[in-house]
Amino acid sequence: MTYAHCRRVALLALFVPMILVVSISCSTLPIPYQTFGEDLAMADAMEAYRLPMVSVDEPEIYYRGEQWAVRAAELIRSARHSIATTVFLASWSPQSAIVLEELAAKARSGIPVYLIFDSISYLEYTASSEKMKSLNKLRADGVRMLEFNPFTGERILLLHNLMLREHRKFLIVDSEIVALGGMNYNYVSLNDSSSSEGQRDSMYVFRSHELAKLLIENFVEFWNASTWDEVALDTLLVNRSTVQPEVQHRAWVADQYHTNETVKAMFLALFDAADREILLLPFLPFLDKVMKDSVKRAVDRGVVVKMLVPWDMRTENRLAVEYAALDLLELGIELYREPEPQGDYRYPLLHEKLVVVDDRYVMVGSSNYNYRSMNLSNELSVVVESTSLNRLSREHLNELFIDAHRITVEEARSWRKLEVLPNYWFTFVGG
Amino acid sequence: MRKNRLVLIVIMLACMQLSFASYRTAGYGWSVEGTAFLLQPAYSSSSGALHILLTPFDFEFLEPAMFCEVRFGIRSGSPGYLNLTAGSEISLFRMINHPFGFLMPVNKTAYAPSFSIGARWESHDAEVPRLYMQLAWLRLLEKDAWYQWFSPFVTLDVRSGQIDSWGIQLWRFSYLVW
Numbered sequence: 201m202t203y204a205h206c207r208r209v210a211l212l213a214l215f216v217p218m219i220l221v222v223s224i225s226c227s228t229l230p231i232p233y234q235t236f237g238e239d240l241a242m243a244d245a246m247e248a249y250r251l252p253m254v255s256v257d258e259p260e261i262y263y264r265g266e267q268w269a270v271r272a273a274e275l276i277r278s279a280r281h282s283i284a285t286t287v288f289l290a291s292w293s294p295q296s297a298i299v300l301e302e303l304a305a306k307a308r309s310g311i312p313v314y315l316i317f318d319s320i321s322y323l324e325y326t327a328s329s330e331k332m333k334s335l336n337k338l339r340a341d342g343v344r345m346l347e348f349n350p351f352t353g354e355r356i357l358l359l360h361n362l363m364l365r366e367h368r369k370f371l372i373v374d375s376e377i378v379a380l381g382g383m384n385y386n387y388v389s390l391n392d393s394s395s396s397e398g399q400r401d402s403m404y405v406f407r408s409h410e411l412a413k414l415l416i417e418n419f420v421e422f423w424n425a426s427t428w429d430e431v432a433l434d435t436l437l438v439n440r441s442t443v444q445p446e447v448q449h450r451a452w453v454a455d456q457y458h459t460n461e462t463v464k465a466m467f468l469a470l471f472d473a474a475d476r477e478i479l480l481l482p483f484l485p486f487l488d489k490v491m492k493d494s495v496k497r498a499v500d501r502g503v504v505v506k507m508l509v510p511w512d513m514r515t516e517n518r519l520a521v522e523y524a525a526l527d528l529l530e531l532g533i534e535l536y537r538e539p540e541p542q543g544d545y546r547y548p549l550l551h552e553k554l555v556v557v558d559d560r561y562v563m564v565g566s567s568n569y570n571y572r573s574m575n576l577s578n579e580l581s582v583v584v585e586s587t588s589l590n591r592l593s594r595e596h597l598n599e600l601f602i603d604a605h606r607i608t609v610e611e612a613r614s615w616r617k618l619e620v621l622p623n624y625w626f627t628f629v630g631g
Numbered sequence: 632m633r634k635n636r637l638v639l640i641v642i643m644l645a646c647m648q649l650s651f652a653s654y655r656t657a658g659y660g661w662s663v664e665g666t667a668f669l670l671q672p673a674y675s676s677s678s679g680a681l682h683i684l685l686t687p688f689d690f691e692f693l694e695p696a697m698f699c700e701v702r703f704g705i706r707s708g709s710p711g712y713l714n715l716t717a718g719s720e721i722s723l724f725r726m727i728n729h730p731f732g733f734l735m736p737v738n739k740t741a742y743a744p745s746f747s748i749g750a751r752w753e754s755h756d757a758e759v760p761r762l763y764m765q766l767a768w769l770r771l772l773e774k775d776a777w778y779q780w781f782s783p784f785v786t787l788d789v790r791s792g793q794i795d796s797w798g799i800q801l802w803r804f805s806y807l808v809w
Contacts, residue, residue, distance in 0.1 A: 319737075350737040354778050357661060358806040361775060425655075426774055428727050429739035 229465055229490075233472035238501055242561055245473035246452040246583065249465035254410035256451045256584060261592065262403040263552075268383055269298045269390040271405070275373050276302040282436045283313045284419045285371040286580075288566070289324060290317035291332030293387035300338060300385060307342035312435050314423065315343055318366040319350040321386070326549075327397040328387035346427050348578075363629070364459070367577035369403075369566045372419070375412045375438045379405045380565055380580055382553050389551075396513075396546035402554065404564050404582075409440045411453065415580070418455045422578075425458070449586040454565070457578040463567045464574040466581055467491065470557055471498045479556040479597050480507045482569030484517065484631040486524055486624075491574065492531055499532035507569075508597070508604055510550035511538040520627035522615035529612050536604035550600070553581075554593060560585055562593045571628055655775055657685045660805030662700070664784075666798035674755055674796075678704025678713050684720070684805055694722040698749070711754070716763050718749015722770075731771060735778065740771040745779070751786050761786035761795050767803070777805040 232248035233240055246253065262268040276283060276299065283306060292300060307313040315338065324332065339345055348366035349355075355362070370380040381403035383389040391398035416437045424430045454466035471478065471494040478498065485507060487495070499505060507528065512518040528535050541547055555563035565581030567573040660682050668674040682700035699717040706713060722743040729742035745767045750760035765784035770777065780802050788795040 347737050352735075352737060354735075354802075354804050355776055355806070357804070358776060358808070360808050361806070427738050428741040428772065428774065 229461060229468060231468065231472065233497055240473045242469070242473040242557075242583075242585065243450070245469035246466075249462075249469045251452040251454055251462060251466055251469065251583075252414060253450055253452050254408060254414060255448045256406045256408040256411055256582075258447045258449070258586065258588060259584075260405040262381075262383075262405070263400065263596070264393040265295070265383060265388075265390045265398055265401065266392050268403045269295060272299045272371060272379065272403075273302045275371065275377055275379065275405070276306055279306055279311055279373045281374045281438045282311060283371070283373055284416055284436050285314070286316040286366065286368045286419070287384045288318050288365070288367045288369060289321045289328070289384035289386040289389070290315070290335060291321050291324070291328060291386050292335060292337070293328065293331040293333070293390075295331075295387050295390040296385045299390065300335070303343055304338050304341035307338070312431075313343045314346075314419070314431060314436065316346045316348055316366060316419075316423065316426075317385070318348045320365060321347075323351065324386065326386075326388045327391075331387040344429060344431070346423060346429075348426065363576050365577050367566050367573065368455075368457075368580040370415065370580055372412050372415055372436075375416060375436070376409055376440060377405065377407055378411045378415060379403055380582065382551055382566055388549070393548055396548055398548040399551040400548050401551045402564065406451075406582075408451075411451065411582075413437060414453055415455060418457065422457050447588075449584050449589070451582050451584045454567075454579070454581045454583075456567075456580070459575070461574070463565075463579040463581050464490070466563065466583060467555075467567075467569065467574070468494050470555060470561070470563060470583065471495060471503075474498055474503045474557045476502075476558050477504045477556075478506070479554075479594070480505070480569055481550070481552050481554040481597070481600070482507055482509065483551060483553055484521060484568055484570050484572075484627060485509060485528060486520075486570040486572070486628040486631060487527065487531075488571045488574065491569075491571070492527070495531045495533060504534065505532065506534045506536065506601075508536045508538070508600055511540060511547055512549065513541075513546050514549075516623055517627060517631065519615075519620045520624045520631065522612075523617070523620045523624040524628075525607055525612035526609070526616050529607065529609050535607045535612075536601060537607055538600075539603050539605050554597065556590060556593045556597060559590055560587055562586065562589045568631075570631065572631060576629070655807040655809065656687050657683070657809040658805055658807035659683050660777070660803060662800055662803035664702075664798050664800040666796050668796045669794060673707055674753070676704045676706040676713055678702045680716075682803075682805070686807065690722075691725050692723070694725070694743075696720045696722070698747075714751050714753045716749055716751040718747055718763060720745050720747040720767075722772075725772070731769065734769075734780075735771050735773070738773060740773055740778075742770070743772050743777075744768050744770050747784075759788075759790055762789055765800065767800075775807050777803075777807070779803045 349361050382401040383403050388399050420433045454462040456463040563583045567579040567581045662680045665677050680700045680702035684698040686696035702713045704713050722745045725741045725743045747765040749763045751763040752760050767779040767782040770779035782800040785797045786795045
């Protein structure tokens with residue numbers, strides 16, 4: 201091999217990756233509002249953002265962790281063909297054992313059970329951290345597990361991936377039943393929701409083969425892209441003759457993984473197509489420019505945007521939200537917060553994510569309304585077109601809003617302190 | 632000359648297309664190694680390196696990847712740039728069920744020993760590159776990361792045809808992010 205040859209090989213080895221990096225496009229989402237103007241219909245917006253549409257029935261709704269744990273265990277026990285489930289946080293505790301033991305039992309009986317959870321499960325700093333135990337028993341029972349983006353010494357310089365986290369929460373049973381929402385398989389999520397160590401959250405159970413099929417196809421693609429323990433689609437997916445439920449609703453699905461930005465697209469669609477009012481439980485509302493522009497467009501059209509944030513008992517998070525409040529108010533958002541707890545009372549964290557638009561649409565799922573959920577997390581959210589679900593969700597929101605305190609600009613200004621800025625930035629990216 | 636350039640462009644375009652056809656085909660990584668020079672022991676070193684790599688194919692056997700690595704370290708008590716290596720890393724085979732799973736117990740890994748061959752330009756004698764060869768016998772793959780430990784290597788002086796240096800790469804971790 202001559203010097204010239206070696207130099208050519210070296211140049212090739214350097215040059216090709218450079219071209220690759222440059223050629224990977226940074227996609228910018230189209231904004232259909234600019235095309236359609238103020239008459240943009242929700243279905244057109246969803247279609248413009250290429251969000252798939254499915255039919256779903258009227259969902260069962262669970263607002264309490266301990267009730268969802270019992271129902272999840274029932275659904276798992278009823279499985280005859282397969283179970284695929286993904287959660288952000290999974291760990292063994294007396295509360296989550298109700299669900300996890302059913303998963304183990306199903307795996308032992310020979311039914312394929314696939315579980316994805318995020319590696320950050322082992323770094324929890326909530327009350328779960330004092331209760332949790334490893335999930336190794338599940339593996340021994342035959343549950344196929346994928347720990348997403350593990351925190352290990354070898355991966356310490358895998359910087360980009362360390363920021364990307366698996367935040368979806370769903371359970372699919374027999375390609376037919378889909379439960380999705382904000383609850384994990386851990387101590388705080390499945391604890392008594394009125395206890396200070398519990399959480400207030402929500403899960404929705406749909407019966408829809410279309411939705412299940414879409415999610416299983418994505419699950420298999422994601423699983424096989426993440427581990428060598430690959431799974432065949434027909435292991436999890438069974439084709440069913442579609443039995444149409446009595447009540448059917450159109451629903452659009454944002455299954456965001458591999459940073460495909462579908463949840464971001466769904467939020468943009470909602471804000472671009474809203475006619476009158478948007479009510480949000482955002483959890484940790486840290487907005488980037490794209491999100492701010494989207495809110496501004498809606499407010500400028502006369503849409504009322506109301507947002508309720510929790511009184512987070514974790515001071516660091518609460519201060520960060522307070523810091524962000526002024527930005528939200530300047531966008532024209534009506535911002536509310538739960539009242540300060542009195543005496544020794546401690547709120548169970550309001551971890552719920554919910555968006556209600558006009559009188560017809562409801563968005564449920566795992567996604568917070570913030571930068572991290574739009575850009576750095578895998579998320580699953582669904583917009584359902586249903587006046588009945590809309591009404592129920594409004595009633596639920598009204599109960600939360602009834603005692604809430606509307607934040608004023610003066611308050612928000614008083615919260616904007618320089619010493620909170622690092623805290624705000626940390627939560628902006630990590631919250 | 633024109634023909635060579637055309638071939639180069641075609642290869643580049645082909646690599647780009649392949650990269651879009653599969654998942655995560657390029658990345659970066661780091662490694663730590665110790666090197667002993669047989670004829671010039673003063674050049675022996677302890678070092679760390681950064682590398683980039685491209686793995687456009689998805690073969691179960693003889694899967695090639697290209698890499699380019701720049702190495703810094705301590706030689707005769709002085710820190711500095713040591714060498715540049717470019718070449719191809721060939722996974723000999725890929726095995727899902729293997730006895731080394733306990734080393735990476737979190738998610739299932741594939742065992743894929745590899746043989747690397749390339750050119751190394753030493754800073755103390757950059758005129759003529761050495762032929763670099765490495766055997767990574769303990770090499771585990773995740774879908775987005777490759778890990779190898781205790782990989783022996785040698786470099787040959789192409790002028791004399793003799794072994795110039797040898798060493799052990801203690802570990803080499805590669806992250807496929809694009």
